[in-house]
Every structure is written in C-alpha cells, then in structure tokens.
Amino acid sequence: GAVVSQHPSRVICKSGTSVKIECRSLDFQATTMFWYRQFPKQSLMLMATSNEGSKATYEQGVEKDKFLINHASLTLSTLTVTSAHPEDSSFYICSARDSSVGNIQYFGAGTRLSVL
Amino acid sequence: RKEVEQDPGPFNVPEGATVAFNCTYSNSASQSFFWYRQDCRKEPKLLMSVYSSGNEDGRFTAQLNRASQYISLLIRDSKLSDSATYLCVVTLGNQFYFGTGTSLTVIP
Numbered sequence: 560g561a562v563v564s565q566h567p568s569r570v571i572c573k574s575g576t577s578v579k580i581e582c583r584s585l586d587f588q589a590t591t592m593f594w595y596r597q598f599p600k601q602s603l604m605l606m607a608t609s610n611e612g613s614k615a616t617y618e619q620g621v622e623k624d625k626f627l628i629n630h631a632s633l634t635l636s637t638l639t640v641t642s643a644h645p646e647d648s649s650f651y652i653c654s655a656r657d658s659s660v661g662n663i664q665y666f667g668a669g670t671r672l673s674v675l
Numbered sequence: 676r677k678e679v680e681q682d683p684g685p686f687n688v689p690e691g692a693t694v695a696f697n698c699t700y701s702n703s704a705s706q707s708f709f710w711y712r713q714d715c716r717k718e719p720k721l722l723m724s725v726y727s728s729g730n731e732d733g734r735f736t737a738q739l740n741r742a743s744q745y746i747s748l749l750i751r752d753s754k755l756s757d758s759a760t761y762l763c764v765v766t767l768g769n770q771f772y773f774g775t776g777t778s779l780t781v782i783p
Contacts, residue, residue, distance in 0.1 A: 565718075591769060602775040603719070603762070652718050662707050662766055666718040 565667025582653030588633035589655035597650045609636040643674045681774030698763030699745045707766040
C-alpha cells in the first residue's frame with residue numbers, strides 16, 4: 560500500500576535552533592499534504608495544509624513565520640520549526656492524500672521534537 | 676459546532692466483548708468517511724473506509740448513516756491488541772476533519 564515517510568523520527572535540540580522535518584510520499588504523488596501536531600493524550604491538531612507549487616494554508620492560531628512549510632514537489636513537503644522553544648516540543652505528524660484511491664490520507668510515522 | 680463529534684471514552688471492555696463507537700458529523704455534504712486507529716505515541720493508521728452500504732473486515736464492521744449523519748464502528752470478539760484510540764475522519768472538499776478519538780482498552 561501507499562507509504563509516507565517522515566524524517567527524522569526524533570529530534571532533541573536547544574532553544575533557539577531551527578528544525579526541519581521532511582515528509583515524502585513514496586508510492587504516489589501528493590498535491591496536498593497536511594501537517595499536524597499532537598500533545599500527549601490530546602487529539603491531532605491540524606496546523607497547515609501544504610499545497611504543491613503554492614503557499615500553504617495555515618489554521619487559525621498557527622504562525623506561518625514560525626512554522627515554515629515548503630511543498631516544492633509532488634512527493635515532498637517540509638516543515639521547518641524556526642527558533643524553536645520548549646513550548647514547541649510536541650509530536651509532529653505529516654500526512655499525504657492519495658486522490659487516486661478515494662482521498663485516503665496516509666500518515667508519516669511522526670517526529671517527536673524535544674526543545675531543551 | 677465541531678465538524679465531527681466523537682465520544683472520547685474511555686471504553687474498558689473484557690476480552691471477547693463486542694464494542695461499538697459512534698461518530699457524528701455536522702455537514703450533510705461530507706463526502707468520504709474513514710476510521711483510523713492510533714496506538715500510543717504512534718501515527719494514525721487507516722483501519723477502514725466507511726460506505727453507505729456498510730463494510731466488514733473480519734471482526735470490524737463500519738456503517739454510515741447519511742440521514743442521521745453518523746458513522747459507526749463495531750468490533751466483535753475484542754482482542755487485547757485492539758486497545759488503541761479510534762479516530763473517525765470525515766472529508767469535505769479538500770478538508771479532512773478528525774474526531775477527538777475514542778480510547779479503547781481491552782482487559783484480559
């Protein structure tokens with residue numbers, strides 16, 4: 560089946576550094592990818608919708624200058640957490656929509672970010 | 676009003692029990708419906724799509740009721756390995772709407 564690869568799976572960094580997370584669709588082309596954040600024991604929160612070749616659409620309350628999204632190809636979207644702070648520590652999950660199979664959304668394995 | 680409402684549970688059931696989850700959605704124009712399973716500290720994984728005619732995969736049965744705007748998931752003969760959070764997902768256009776998830780723990 561379709562596979563979405565997310566890298567890295569775990570990041571520990573110092574406050575003030577920037578962290579880049581990659582999301583790749585391996586078996587299909589994804590014009591739309593999604594970035595979510597999940598805090599412990601809470602539900603997924605959509606951060607932004609990444610559209611290939613155009614600007615991402617951010618959800619209310621998500622700072623676009625803080626969370627930079629680039630979707631330069633049909634198989635790759637990146638999320639950069641700029642100047643990370645401890646409150647940015649979370650589980651970040653990407654997903655890609657496979658429109659060829661009824662709009663099923665496949666998730667990457669997630670990136671656990673810890674900012675010290 | 677949330678697009679998707681889901682009882683968070685938790686549901687604690689003995690092994691072998693049958694358990695059912697429901698999820699309601701607010702927009703009648705919603706197009707596609709799915710159930711996902713998420714294990715602790717892992718990503719959600721597609722469990723099954725949901726169709727108006729209903730669909731069954733082994734011990735799992737999913738139903739869609741468009742008139743009442745809800746989807747359901749039935750798990751028969753619960754196994755310990757079924758313990759997880761179950762998320763319902765509804766699509767509308769390019770948007771995906773997730774329920775908050777229902778926590779299930781199957782007890783030996």
